[in-house]
Amino acid sequence: MIARLADIAAAAGVSTATVSRVLNDRPGVAQATRNQVLVAAGRLGIPTGQPSAARDRHVAVLIPELGNPTFAAFANELSLLLSAAGRVMLLLVIGPSRTAEEQMPDVLGGLDVPGVISVSGTLADELSSPERYLGLNRAGIQLVSINAWHPEVTGSFLSTDDAASVAQSVAHLRSLGHTRIGLAVGQRRFQPTQRKVKAFLDLGFDESSVVSTFFTGEGGQSAAARLLDAGHTAIVCGSDVMALGAMREARSRGLDIPGDVSVVGFDDSALMPFTAPALTTVRQPVAALCRAAVDALLSALERPPAESTEMLFHPDLIIRQSTGPAA
Amino acid sequence: MIARLADIAAAAGVSTATVSRVLNDRPGVAQATRNQVLVAAGRLGIPTGQPSAARDRHVAVLIPELGNPTFAAFANELSLLLSAAGRVMLLLVIGPSRTAEEQMPDVLGGLDVPGVISVSGTLADELSSPERYLGLNRAGIQLVSINAWHPEVTGSFLSTDDAASVAQSVAHLRSLGHTRIGLAVGQRRFQPTQRKVKAFLDLGFDESSVVSTFFTGEGGQSAAARLLDAGHTAIVCGSDVMALGAMREARSRGLDIPGDVSVVGFDDSALMPFTAPALTTVRQPVAALCRAAVDALLSALERPPAESTEMLFHPDLIIRQSTGPAA
16 A cells, blocks of 8 residues: 555655545545545546545534524534534534525535534524525435424424413413413514414414514513503513513513513523523423434434424423512 | 536546536535545546635634533624634534544544634643644644643633633722632633632632632532631622522522622623622623634634734623622
8 A cells, every 4th residue: 555655645746644644534634635635546546435434423503693592502402412422513603694504505515514403594484595405405415403394395393382382371371360461572584483473362362462573682671661561461472581681671660570570481591590580481392302303313314204294392381480470 | 628527427427417516616415426526537637626615714613512601602702703704613512521622633624624713622621631732733723722721732822811800809899898708610620710719819818718619500509608608708700600609509598699798700691680689790801802813813824823822801890789898
């Protein structure tokens, strides 16, 4: 093999050490050089049969952003599970301009990633085209999507049961005697919002008790302002961060929580037991969703699934101090 | 070119579409197939001159975990800045078994990443070998390290000024009349802990006022228990999460914050304004550190720096409701 290494090295104009690195798929060689070596080997009729073993271990995870503690929790859990399965997670943050999603097929093709787990991707946004995810399908890259489903895209879809989360929150508040219950959610263009609103209306409330803003503290604060103005005594929020904003609004009006107003969150992100008061919230089954996502991906990599299905995961209501009897 | 595509396709045993994808560096072709095509092209004497443009845009970011909101904030900020600079961030979560760091040279070599930004990496751990970072140096991969410095490793080192953070916290507490001030920090093996302890002792306190546990809520709670037992009226913590644990311990003893005990955090992570009471804390200059890290990396990719330096960044004390006059 030594003689051949030298031949390839001479033909490619690089050192034998570099040739050896390329043939053994070791790091530290630029792609251009790597290609020169492979081309030279081919020219000399020397078989290389490069495996892509290292790259086959990569799994890309797409996440909208990491400022929201729930997305960070998903990413953290997926990293632990993928690492335990002998995989290396490449985490791509989509960001406000959705660059990572727009460039997704290119980036993933460049990385030779065989599979993707997308968390709350733009498939959940009815104003966004599924084109880039269809591109993954065409490229044979396996897709698992958490909390975002699309009928035209092939993949494994795993979602928190939004309808069940609203039903649990409302049942808890009704048991405390609340009747004027409001729903504060993010933009209607997103699937989880649509599902929560539908479930809420199905429980007998009307549109005047629903306020759509943004999934942020400020969004929660402004939604709460409108719901409190209209006389609601309890607010079910689309996220914990919105619930923190709703509590801030209630406090700024001199209202006591839960004496005057009850607030329920959604997510049960990391620091909620430490808020003032500790937040009653619906816990997203992050661990169960992530475990199922990793299982679904690994199994799809062995044998692509015959059909796309969506599985719904049941959330749990965690009762803390932000809810109490109606005044 | 069409004829040549067909020749390469025939020689490589793939379709002309696949050859075209490879020669144009498009996604959707497995690495093994890509190599076959390049080898076949070489064998036919057809120049390919594959650029590695796509991969040169990648920057790897290493982060210990994403459950801590401060690490999530660093990752989020770096993703925004790198994306604005036209780069794609590949985020690798190191995890409890440090898999991502152990496999780092291999993984990064496999990804052809030209540069790495490491946040609170094991370079800050005196019990950990710098070998894997030296491996990056040898492979010519540029390194920027945030909050972890090592004399033998070449790179740009950017850290929060831990000594200044302790000095600010202590000055604030002394101005409120506190004299029995304790320091609750994580393990001594970590550089930031060592620097905070040294600064604290330099301010005239003695070892009996320092408790080292872990950088977690439980760690803060158990450190606070020992400091409160010993009669301290104020606790400076090594992280916000430790401070939340310290407040929980004080409350569980029926103590009022800040009436009986004052608590200062470190980090100013996302939800601290919402804790009960809102936490007085030292804000890590995350935005400034990340901006400097991206600048340093982009400049090192153009021209590797002549020498390694460590720059210290000044933190700000954010006074909220968890500190008050000594009882």
